[in-house]
Amino acid sequence: MAKSKTAWVCNECGADYSRWMGQCNECKAWNTISEFRVTKSKSNNDRLSGYAGETIAKIETLDSIELAEVPRISSGFNEFDRVLGGGIVPGSAVLIGGSPGAGKSTLLLQTMCQLAQSMNVLYVTGEESLQQVAMRADRLSLPKDKLKLLSETNVESICHLAGQMKPQILVIDSIQVMHMTDVQSAPGSVSQVRESAAFLTRYAKQNQVAVFMVGHVTKDGSLAGPKVLEHCIDCSILLDGSSDSRYRTLRSHKNRFGAVNELGVFAMTEKGMKEVKNPSAIFLSRADVPASGSLVMVIWEGTRPLMVEIQALADHSQLGNPRRVAVGLEQNRMALLLAVLHRHGGIQLGDQDVFVNVVGGVKVAETSADLALLLALVSSFRNHILPQDLVVFGEVGLSGEIRPVQNGIERLKEASKHGFKKAIVPKQNAPKQSIGEMSIIGVSQLSEALEAI
Numbered sequence: 001m002a003k004s005k006t007a008w009v010c011n012e013c014g015a016d017y018s019r020w021m022g023q024c025n026e027c028k029a030w031n032t033i034s035e036f037r038v039t040k041s042k043s044n045n046d047r048l049s050g051y052a053g054e055t056i057a058k059i060e061t062l063d064s065i066e067l068a069e070v071p072r073i074s075s076g077f078n079e080f081d082r083v084l085g086g087g088i089v090p091g092s093a094v095l096i097g098g099s100p101g102a103g104k105s106t107l108l109l110q111t112m113c114q115l116a117q118s119m120n121v122l123y124v125t126g127e128e129s130l131q132q133v134a135m136r137a138d139r140l141s142l143p144k145d146k147l148k149l150l151s152e153t154n155v156e157s158i159c160h161l162a163g164q165m166k167p168q169i170l171v172i173d174s175i176q177v178m179h180m181t182d183v184q185s186a187p188g189s190v191s192q193v194r195e196s197a198a199f200l201t202r203y204a205k206q207n208q209v210a211v212f213m214v215g216h217v218t219k220d221g222s223l224a225g226p227k228v229l230e231h232c233i234d235c236s237i238l239l240d241g242s243s244d245s246r247y248r249t250l251r252s253h254k255n256r257f258g259a260v261n262e263l264g265v266f267a268m269t270e271k272g273m274k275e276v277k278n279p280s281a282i283f284l285s286r287a288d289v290p291a292s293g294s295l296v297m298v299i300w301e302g303t304r305p306l307m308v309e310i311q312a313l314a315d316h317s318q319l320g321n322p323r324r325v326a327v328g329l330e331q332n333r334m335a336l337l338l339a340v341l342h343r344h345g346g347i348q349l350g351d352q353d354v355f356v357n358v359v360g361g362v363k364v365a366e367t368s369a370d371l372a373l374l375l376a377l378v379s380s381f382r383n384h385i386l387p388q389d390l391v392v393f394g395e396v397g398l399s400g401e402i403r404p405v406q407n408g409i410e411r412l413k414e415a416s417k418h419g420f421k422k423a424i425v426p427k428q429n430a431p432k433q434s435i436g437e438m439s440i441i442g443v444s445q446l447s448e449a450l451e452a453i
Contacts, residue, residue, distance in 0.1 A: 085258015098239035262302030293380030297372035328358030344400030
């Protein structure tokens, strides 16, 4: 009988413990430690003797390795290819996460039905029946004659059948329902998810098969399962979208074959997911009547500029402690900028409730939105309407200086393409040559930006 070892593993950081604990000592997370069973199938002597007849890997120097261009497979969606780094890489393991109803299965089914017309594709469904998948494909009017389907949850059986079929692309929907025979725990547990993902990743590397794994997300929006799951894969993608919006954003959080934080935008329609080739046009659908506190800024997402509208509202507070609410921006960053506005701009908002929102549900992580946020707040506080054709970007320092941001010329060209005539940018980002018919004002201090509006 093979002996089984019981360990306790943290879902967040992967730390091992000999017994259950309420809090992980490594990452300080609560209630994240779950049981993990490992079956010992071979002794050390058997494991060492197994290498006697096998080929030992050869050690090589770095300059002796031949470099070859890896051919990428186009998914048929330019936005999907952009997030993947230029297309699907053979032998890669890709994890696609998202909330229920975001469109993960729909996007993959559309992509695989089109790719199956020219290559061998296997779609494995563990949560839905084959009839349900066929009904969705029929509703979306997809070609159904070439795509191979399999309803199975055992990873060893899936890889055995895939070894006979030899597909170029394998889809696992989803990794949380898969299980392995040797692991003595329920599907969806830490041990099952980790071992199943590692087995599929090893299969992808050995057979040069692109494997797509669908993953669930927790209530806080992060991928469910152990944190080591994101380390063993090549690309981690999150499909995000609110239930009251028809638009979905596809964002890359980890990519060994391309840029991270790349953004792709899709629209959910009756015929499935449709890519949005000009996302800035969506986020710039402003109100017909101009209002104070509204301003357009240019942020940088991955490898392209994106124009979004930021709205700010400053209202007299009836509470002793005024509220500070930021949607789409970091709240601590907003509190820092309010202090800079008071110290170096001479505008006191200590008795005002401050609300800031990035239109369209976009989450801004970079600091180029600092100047646009402050000017929008001043516009709302003074009830001063800013021009509709004005665009602003720039980082604000603690001493009130306006710092340059990356790719300033590309941001201005994107604004000019959408018809903006005025721009307030850091002085170092101001171009030497004119861009279209834009009037560009370069500022180096916050006081200069306030004078410009």
